Amino acid sequence: MQLSLVGLSHKTAPVEIRERLAFDDQEISQALRSLIQYEDVSEALILSTCNRVEIVVDTLGQDEVQQFLCDYHNVSHRSINEYLYTLDNQAAIKHLFRVASSLDSMVVGEPQILGQVKEAYRVAANAGTVGGNIGSLMNRVFAVAKKVRTETGIANSAVSVGYAAVELARKIFGDLSGKSVMIIGASKMGELAAKHLQSAGVSMIMVTNRTFERAVELARSFEGAAIQFDHLYDHLAQSDIVISSTGSPSFVIEKRNAEQLIRRRKNKPIFLIDIAVPRDIDPAVNDIDNLFLYDIDDLQQVVDENLQERMKEAARAEQIVDSEVRSFCLKLEARGVVPTIRQLRETLETLRVEELSRHKKQLATMDESQLEAVDRITKALISKILHEPIAHLKEKTHRPDGSDYRALVKKLFNVKDE
Amino acid sequence: MHVVLLRVALALYSVGLLHSVLTVLNRKYSLFRLSLIAIVAGFLCHATSIVLRAVELQYMPLTQRYEAFSFFAALGVLGFLIAYAKYRIESLSLFVFPLIFIITFIANLSYDPSKSIPTSLQSNWIYIHTPLIFLGYAALFISFAGAIMYLMQEHALKKKHRSSSFHRLPSLEVCDDLSYKSLAIGFPLITLGLTSGALWAQSAWGSLWGGDLKILFSLFTWLIYLLLINYRLIGGWRGKKAAYLGIAGFTSVLISFFGANYFGELHIFTQ
Numbered sequence: 001m002q003l004s005l006v007g008l009s010h011k012t013a014p015v016e017i018r019e020r021l022a023f024d025d026q027e028i029s030q031a032l033r034s035l036i037q038y039e040d041v042s043e044a045l046i047l048s049t050c051n052r053v054e055i056v057v058d059t060l061g062q063d064e065v066q067q068f069l070c071d072y073h074n075v076s077h078r079s080i081n082e083y084l085y086t087l088d089n090q091a092a093i094k095h096l097f098r099v100a101s102s103l104d105s106m107v108v109g110e111p112q113i114l115g116q117v118k119e120a121y122r123v124a125a126n127a128g129t130v131g132g133n134i135g136s137l138m139n140r141v142f143a144v145a146k147k148v149r150t151e152t153g154i155a156n157s158a159v160s161v162g163y164a165a166v167e168l169a170r171k172i173f174g175d176l177s178g179k180s181v182m183i184i185g186a187s188k189m190g191e192l193a194a195k196h197l198q199s200a201g202v203s204m205i206m207v208t209n210r211t212f213e214r215a216v217e218l219a220r221s222f223e224g225a226a227i228q229f230d231h232l233y234d235h236l237a238q239s240d241i242v243i244s245s246t247g248s249p250s251f252v253i254e255k256r257n258a259e260q261l262i263r264r265r266k267n268k269p270i271f272l273i274d275i276a277v278p279r280d281i282d283p284a285v286n287d288i289d290n291l292f293l294y295d296i297d298d299l300q301q302v303v304d305e306n307l308q309e310r311m312k313e314a315a316r317a318e319q320i321v322d323s324e325v326r327s328f329c330l331k332l333e334a335r336g337v338v339p340t341i342r343q344l345r346e347t348l349e350t351l352r353v354e355e356l357s358r359h360k361k362q363l364a365t366m367d368e369s370q371l372e373a374v375d376r377i378t379k380a381l382i383s384k385i386l387h388e389p390i391a392h393l394k395e396k397t398h399r400p401d402g403s404d405y406r407a408l409v410k411k412l413f414n415v416k417d418e
Numbered sequence: 419m420h421v422v423l424l425r426v427a428l429a430l431y432s433v434g435l436l437h438s439v440l441t442v443l444n445r446k447y448s449l450f451r452l453s454l455i456a457i458v459a460g461f462l463c464h465a466t467s468i469v470l471r472a473v474e475l476q477y478m479p480l481t482q483r484y485e486a487f488s489f490f491a492a493l494g495v496l497g498f499l500i501a502y503a504k505y506r507i508e509s510l511s512l513f514v515f516p517l518i519f520i521i522t523f524i525a526n527l528s529y530d531p532s533k534s535i536p537t538s539l540q541s542n543w544i545y546i547h548t549p550l551i552f553l554g555y556a557a558l559f560i561s562f563a564g565a566i567m568y569l570m571q572e573h574a575l576k577k578k579h580r581s582s583s584f585h586r587l588p589s590l591e592v593c594d595d596l597s598y599k600s601l602a603i604g605f606p607l608i609t610l611g612l613t614s615g616a617l618w619a620q621s622a623w624g625s626l627w628g629g630d631l632k633i634l635f636s637l638f639t640w641l642i643y644l645l646l647i648n649y650r651l652i653g654g655w656r657g658k659k660a661a662y663l664g665i666a667g668f669t670s671v672l673i674s675f676f677g678a679n680y681f682g683e684l685h686i687f688t689q
Contacts, residue, residue: 171584269591
């Protein structure tokens with residue numbers, strides 16, 4: 001297997017270049033089939049997402065792959081050369097392991113990339129452009145990605161404000177099913193946080209806004225209820241989680257409102273998320289028992305802490321990837337030499353048997369013990385002849401010229417591939 | 419033999435505790451199974467130890483400190499296992515096992531091989547009063563652990579210091595629920611235990627409590643829990659306030675339990 005990988009990612013190219021060189025779903029199969037037409041290409045795989053394009057080929061020079069990319073998208077090589085990276089063999093394998101494990105993603109630990117890589121493999125398999133080499137490599141890629149996700153914490157905690165809100169809500173309420181959310185005002189972030197909460201199992205979403213029509217609109221997107229702004233305090237007691245993001249210059253919830261609220265809720269805990277600037281909820285409210293108030297800075301701090309932890313976990317993930325790359329490459333090399341040795345022995349054994357049968361007439365005059373002796377001598381002779389070549393094969397197998405050596409030995413002894 | 423088994427149980431509990439510390443610290447909860455195996459194995463040895471002593475004595479093994487402490491520790495482990503079966507809180511082991519370890523350790527040290535039973539304890543009431551009290555205490559111990567976990571988690575959430583405890587402790591709701599439910603089990607048990615104790619005292623000493631200091635203290639403990647039950651049920655107390663009172667209550671339990679022999683003259687275990 002001689003892998004070549006040519007690609008570009010959010011790390012090396014801006015979005016304008018990435019979109020020029022991307023392959024959309026319909027194009028990929030066709031592109032793969034074009035690649036296969038090249039003389040030395042036996043397998044090919046293309047991964048194309050909004051953040052990267054990767055082309056993996058078994059046995060084609062990097063230059064040819066780059067040229068293919070340029071020709072296919074009708075761009076000149078000069079114009080995109082600085083944005084591309086080229087890797088082969090062990091480096092390409094390591095890159096694939098890292099990409100699938102989300103270590104090369106914009107947000108380390110993101111969950112989409114593995115699915116995208118699996119899809120790319122499925123498409124290539126359907127197009128008939130993956131075989132034993134890339135096939136077994138990709139299987140290992142998926143296994144390592146899974147291992148990284150389960151054995152490290154890179155995908156563990158929330159790294160966006162919306163998910164952070166869900167994480168905190170879970171720590172307060174445990175199970176979120178049956179809980180209700182009240183959205184006061186309208187903002188993108190508030191809506192996003194509420195969406196995350198809804199996916200996490202929250203059952204009831206209420207929306208209120210000074211402009212009732214806006215509330216109705218937003219409520220519809222959640223299949224929730226719209227509340228008149230005047231009736232806010234009546235319904236607040238039913239909400240377990242409140243997301244506030246109005247444009248109001250003054251507090252929407254004052255301390256006395258909050259005290260009343262907690263009394264009406266009979267001390268059931270309530271989680272207030274204040275993402276408005278200027279803040280909607282009096283910070284003093286956090287002093288009240290069973291009430292938890294987080295403003296936008298607090299949520300961002302949660303995210304920052306989680307990101308730091310993720311980076312630590314990413315370092316561990318890199319170690320796992322490194323060791324997996326090493327063992328995969330070792331296995332690859334070993335696979336090369338064992339069949340060669342076997343084929344070598346078989347070829348010479350066949351020769352021996354043929355030669356013996358050719359001299360059947362002369363051997364017919366011998367008795368049992370003499371025939372045995374002939375057999376033993378011929379076997380020993382072959383063994384001795386092969387001893388040095390095999391020792392050298394085994395020794396050379398881990399060196400970069402190992403495969404050349406194997407090819408040469410096969411040629412010398414006229415070993416036919418099966 | 420039963421002493422040997424108790425020592426084996428102690429060793430297994432240590433292994434379980436050590437392993438769960440590592441598991442919780444590293445948040446690799448899939449490894450907790452090993453701790454669980456060690457704990458369950460320890461519990462089986464522990465239970466066998468108690469049964470063997472009972473057979474040896476031909477009596478309820480609650481007549482000397484060795485037996486009392488061993489019995490209480492075993493019930494503590496049982497309480498943990500039941501709580502784990504329902505709530506699956508791995509970190510609970512960190513709060514429960516240190517005390518269980520200490521009590522089992524003291525039990526080991528206090529072994530008195532004599533099989534004689536003090537006359538004051540020779541009564542069928544021992545099969546009713548003492549187990550009820552101990553079961554109640556074990557349940558209240560779990561409630562106490564839940565209260566502590568609640569306070570730690572609440573502090574982390576309020577002060578927004580998401581220290582190491584934040585990720586490893588369960589949600590406030592689960593801590594509060596654990597605390598409340600085990601209280602609801604423990605309180606009736608100690609009520610029955612104290613009542614049966616009073617009846618026993620009446621038949622043995624002719625008075626309901628005999629002016630004994632330890633019994634007075636146990637009554638005081640019971641009052642704290644009565645207040646707690648009342649506040650939770652009617653006063654709408656939850657979370658922090660309930661947790662503080664629960665901790666006060668169990669501190670009182672510990673004082674009564676450990677101070678058993680130093681307090682009064684009547685309600686003592688050994689000669």
